[in-house]
Amino acid sequence: MSDHQERRRFQRVAFDAPTELCQGERCWPVTLIDLSLKGMLVERPEPWDADLTQDFEAIVHLGDLEKVRMQVELRHEESDQLGFICLHIDIDSMTHLHRLVELNLADSTEMMRELRELIEV
Template identity: 80%
Template sequence: MSSHDERRRFQRINFDAPTELRQGERRWPAKLLDLSLKGLLIERPAPWDADLTQDFEAIIKLDDGTSQVRMQVELRHEEEACLGFICLYIDIDSMTHLHRLVELNVADSTEMMRELRELIED
């Protein structure tokens, strides 16, 4: 088990949706690998020329075409093939969509409630 897995408190779900990472005027289409209530993992875009000292905005477009999850995120770990981000800020509409996605993909409702409590207490 990796150190990332040992520290992980929020269950990740595999989710495929059009995703874009933004930083100022820069834009990177990205392949979303998974997400949780607290962050997301994407396949490293090419070319990857971001300013790693600045935050990003992640935009995940949902199936209906009109809904999206928008998060202000910080790069937390970088590997050769993927980038892991932690959520710094998410608006209430995006959180509602994200909560619903996770809820639909987490079989254990008590686990979902634990994650929500931990998110609120952070």
């Protein structure tokens, strides 16, 4: 188990949806591997020439009108994957993300624990 998995307090759920990372005027389409209430893991796009000192906006397209938008920071880069932590998320995006994670977690008590932890962070 990697150090990142041992420290993870929020369960990630595998989810396939069109996703992009944006930084200023630049955007990279990425393959979403999984996401949680506090972050996401994506495949590194090619070419990957972002400014790693700056934050990104992650946009997960759930449907024609529904999107999860998060301000994210790159936390780790391993092999061909990029791990991001959420710095800010608006209430509508949080509602969509909460519902998506809730539907994919088998244990409702786990969802409540994660929400409490998110509030404490």
